[in-house]
Amino acid sequence: MVILMLATLYTNVGEGPFWAETSRVSNSCRDNWWTFFLYIENYIPAESCIPQGWYLGVDMQCYIVAVIIMVFLKKWSKMTLIGMGVLILLSTVVSFWNCYINRWAVVRVHFTAKADDYNFHYYIKTYTRCGPYLIGMICGYIIYNLKTSPRKYQLTMGKKFLYWMMCLTLLATCIYLPLSLTDDDDSIWQNALFIPVHRLVWSACVCSIVLMCVTDNADFVNSFLSMPIFQVVARLSYCAYIVHNFWILAKVISLKTVVNYYVHQVVVDSWGTTAVSLLLSFILSLMFEMPAPEIEKYCIKFVKKIFAVLSSAMGIKSKASNTL
Structure with missing residues (x-):
């Protein structure tokens, strides 16, 4: 339904000096809608109807491979886990080499002439994105074994404190380390190493938090993440992911004056965009997703x-x- 609305109605819902850009979105939906339904848009060198839809293709492709892995995991668990580790290593090596030979900088690549090559040849490819997915599968396998085991894994307060310090430090490093990286020749290998590794570190930290909650070693975090409000947001997250980009695009290309950005305005715009995205996703979910x-x-x-x-x-x- 989103693709249908983008292909037909999107060009008529607003106006502005750059509103003609919406015709580019509508035309891409009319020409390339089939790539979205086949979940192969991340391998087709054409303008995507839903730019952020590459994730759905990657997720479906990883899901198909995961079904095959689950069959082997049930019969040969140890060898399959080793094979998954090898796949994670191969994905990291391929990503590192791809980033190194193309001299991609982690921060500024999106604002340079290399942005299109970076997005198509690295950012949206399954073989560069499968590492975190495999880490999540390994985490799920560990949780399954913990649920079926009578043993309790209770950590002391000292170990809990040490874990949270390490976890938060690694998460903060993934966020703030790119600010110190440059695009000069001396930092090429650092950029190439950080780009694939930071996603593995982030996913491993998230999985470790889930394990801490499952083993009753994170009472406050578990209680917070189990709040009913997150169930509502989770039901709306898919539709919000689909529609938020088009609300942002409509807001930007309809501007008639120059905008001077400052912290207060960015905060207000961010929360406003979040609220409108959730409202639109609620309408879409109520009309289409829930009745489906x-x-x-x-x-x-x-x-x-x-x-x-x-x-x-x-x-x-x-x-x-x-x-x-």
């Missing part, structure tokens, strides 16, 4: 009834032919 499972159940029941009628009719015909 019920419609699917109804269609499945209808198809089953048709097959039942056809099978019974064929059974009657076969009995009649046998009596004759």
Whole structure:
């Protein structure tokens, strides 16, 4: 439905000096909509209808591979875990080499002529993004074993404090270390190392927080993350992810005056964009996402009834032919 609205209505919902840019979005939806439905938009060298939709393609492709891995994990757990570790290492090496030979800088690459090459050849590719996904699978496997084990893993207060200090330090490093990296020749290998490794570190820290909550070693964090409000936000997160970019684009290209950015305005705009995105996602979820499972159940029941009628009719015909 979002693609349909972008292809038809998006160009008519606003105006501004740069509003003609919306026709580029609509045309890409008319021409390349099929790549989104096949989840291959991250490998097609064409303008994407939904620019942030590359993640959905990567997620589906990793999901297909994960099903195969789960089959091997059930029969040969140790060898499969080793194989997953090898895949993570290969993904990191390929990403490092790709970033190194193309001399991509982690901060400024999005604002240079190399942005398109970086996005298409590295940023949206499955083989460079599969590392965190595999780490999440390993975390899920560990949680499964913890749930089925009678053993309790309680840490002392000292170990808990040490863990949280290490975890928060690593997370802060992933956020603030790029500010010290430059795009000169001396920092090329540092950029190439940071780009693939920081995602692995971030995902490992997030998985470790989940493990701490599962083992009852993070009572406050577990209580906070278990608040009912997050269930509401989680139901709206998919639609918000799809529509937020187009609200930002509409807001920017409809401006008629020069904007001077400062901290207060950025904070207000960020919260305003979040609120509008959640409101739009609520409308989309209420109109399309929530009714979809019920419609699917109804269609499945209808198809089953048709097959039942056809099978019974064929059974009657076969009995009649046998009596004759």
